[in-house]
Amino acid sequence: GAGVSQSPSNKVTEKGKDVELRCDPISGHTALYWYRQSLGQGLEFLIYFQGNSAPDKSGLPSDRFSAERTGGSVSTLTIQRTQQEDSAVYLCASSSMRQGYEQYFGPGTRLTVT
Amino acid sequence: GESVGLHLPTLSVQEGDNSIINCAYSNSASDYFIWYKQESGKGPQFIIDIRSNMDKRQGQRVTVLLNKTVKHLSLQIAATQPGDSAVYFCAENRNYGQNFVFGPGTRLSVLP
Numbered sequence: 001g002a003g004v005s006q007s008p009s010n011k012v013t014e015k016g017k018d019v020e021l022r023c024d025p026i027s028g029h030t031a032l033y034w035y036r037q038s039l040g041q042g043l044e045f046l047i048y049f050q051g052n053s054a055p056d057k058s059g060l061p062s063d064r065f066s067a068e069r070t071g072g073s074v075s076t077l078t079i080q081r082t083q084q085e086d087s088a089v090y091l092c093a094s095s096s097m098r099q100g101y102e103q104y105f106g107p108g109t110r111l112t113v114t
Numbered sequence: 115g116e117s118v119g120l121h122l123p124t125l126s127v128q129e130g131d132n133s134i135i136n137c138a139y140s141n142s143a144s145d146y147f148i149w150y151k152q153e154s155g156k157g158p159q160f161i162i163d164i165r166s167n168m169d170k171r172q173g174q175r176v177t178v179l180l181n182k183t184v185k186h187l188s189l190q191i192a193a194t195q196p197g198d199s200a201v202y203f204c205a206e207n208r209n210y211g212q213n214f215v216f217g218p219g220t221r222l223s224v225l226p
Contacts, residue, residue, distance in 0.1 A: 004157070033214075040122055042203060043158070043216040056213065091157050101146065101207070103214065105157030 004106035006092050012112045013082055021077040021109045025094030032075050033103060034067055035091040043091065049075065082113045122201060124221045133191040137204035137217045142185060144206035148214070149178060149189045152201045161189070161202075191222075199224045 005024045013019050025032050034046040045059040049069040060066070064082075069075040079086055089110050093103035127133045139147070145166040150158035164171045164178045164187075171178050177190040187204050201221050205214040 035216075042218040043205075045213050045215065048213060059213070093157070102148065102160045102163065103158075105150075105159070107155075107157050 004092055004094055004104050006090075006106040006109050008109060009107065010110045010112075012114060015084060015113055016081055018078065018080045019082055019111065021079075021090050021111070023075045023077070023092030023094075023106060025073065025075070025092070026096075026104055027073075029094035029096045029104070030072070031095045031097075031101075031103075032069055033093045033095075034075070034077050035093065036061075037089045037091055037108070039088075046077070046090075079111075082111075084113045087111055087113045122219050122221045124223060126223045126225055127194050128225050129196060130193055133189075133194045133198070133222060135189045135191075135202050135220045135222065137187040137189075137220075139185050139187060139204065139206040139217070140215065141206060141208060142182075144208050144215075146207040147178070147180060147187055148205045148207070149176075149187075150203045150205060150216075151198075152203065152219070154200075158203060194222075194224050196224050196226070198222060 004026055007022045011019055030051045032049040035043040036046055037043050047067045048056040064080045067077045089108040091105055091108045093105045095101050095103045148163045149161040151161050152158040162173045162176050162178050164180050169180050175192045179188045191198055201219045203219045204217045207214045
């Protein structure tokens, strides 16, 4: 596709439910990042995938958060037993070494936990 | 964390004036820096980058200055336009391709 896409654009869920957020990176980009952005705040790094290497999970805030990247392309961020403090915009970005490491961001998924 | 809570630093400038947005970075080993622009409801968008072997880089209407001695980065926007209104983030990186650490952001408001 032309850019990074994310789905859904908005998700409202009840506390305690599990959610899955999807990211489709730019075709051919080997690196994929997930960030969380709370209202009016900066970007908090969550997880990073690079090719077939083991992902860098150092930013995941708790074991309720996990992410997968299948076939080196699409990624899914899963939040189990959601809490109200999980409410935020979840941003995905992809990059390619051939393009100088610039990260291309998707529009984000706004998650609201009620 | 790096957040400043719900109140982002705000810079208000008159349309046509030059804007300077500042960023202090945290890691003296960081060797690559990017400025991003984030408009309301959208993901961040790349503006300009600079590597640590440079102290200045110019783009179209934008200039990034890097002072490694004091770990300071600035973004200068010439002849600021209403479309420049957004939140601007600096990001630092060590070991190209690994984690980027984002600053808390500055909201730029362009006054008519």
